[in-house]
Amino acid sequence: MPKSMTGFATLSGEHGPWSWTWDIRGVNGRGLDLRVRVPDWIEGLEPAVRAAVPQAVKRGSVTVSLRLTRAEDEAAAGIDPAGLTRVLEQLRQVEATAAGQGLALRPTSAAEIVAMRGVQSAGRDESETQALSAALVAQLPGLLGALDEMRAREGxxxxxxxxxxxxxxxxxxxxxxxxxxxxxxxxxxxxxxxxxxxxxxxxxxxxxxxxxxxxxxxxxxxxxxxxxxxxxxxxxxxxxxxxxxxxxxxxxxxxxxxxxxxxxxxxxxxxxxxxxxxxxxxxxxxxxxxxxxxxx
Structure with missing residues (x-):
């Protein structure tokens, strides 16, 4: 029986200090248009999603997103030197360009810099990241199955x-x-x-x-x-x-x-x-x- 291109599903999980919620949504589309929003520091996760979705969905505009949190983020967080250097260099470029055009920018506070993406490090090690990635990938069949059930009902x-x-x-x-x-x-x-x-x-x-x-x-x-x-x-x-x-x-x-x-x-x-x-x-x-x- 034909299926609808419209549907959505969510799936939550936990692994160690990590908890997350998967969200997948599908709407009408001429072909298969897949958009993936997952943390880029989890190696192999996005390719796994891009490989799994076409096995279940042949047509439609599909968005897959992941909300990931860690219980002790505040306690474990530190400064990523490479990330800090990158952000400071970007700020210098912005300030230099603004000054060249006669614009005066408000000084950026240390708290604002620390809050910028890539500055903080959660103290993740490689083994922890691999285990987290495996736990997340293991949930993809269940997520896609839930989406497929809704698309079948709509169909x-x-x-x-x-x-x-x-x-x-x-x-x-x-x-x-x-x-x-x-x-x-x-x-x-x-x-x-x-x-x-x-x-x-x-x-x-x-x-x-x-x-x-x-x-x-x-x-x-x-x-x-x-x-x-x-x-x-x-x-x-x-x-x-x-x-x-x-x-x-x-x-x-x-x-x-x-x-x-x-x-x-x-x-x-x-x-x-x-x-x-x-x-x-x-x-x-x-x-x-x-x-x-x-x-x-």
Missing amino acids: AALVRNLSAQVDDIARLTGEARALIDARRDQMAEALRRNLARVMENADGADPDRVAQELALIAVKADVTEELDRLDAHVTAARALVAAEGPVGRKLDFLCQEFNREANTLCSKAQNAELTGLGLDLKTAIDQMREQIQNVE
């Missing part, structure tokens, strides 16, 4: 709506076919009148040209092919709605074909009731397309 609702809309298109197509059958004599009379007009102005005309005009009149009055294609599209849509895996793009392309046939039906209708059915078809197809934008 089930989409399938119900899409099935109803496909049924509506099938009903309108059937009504159009019944209308044509009921008005076949009227349409034949309209064709005879058109033929008479052509023949009245056919004196000295090229017989081949007259035959072409007659053929055009017949084609413009016949919408059987359009209705046959609409029936075929209904069958294809029902198969896609019942299929497993990503089908959103295929359904979107199919909607374009639905709309093309509905437009042609309206342009060839030559009948107010048939035109009205064509417009109802276009409305139903447009509603279906709106739902399809959420399908993976």
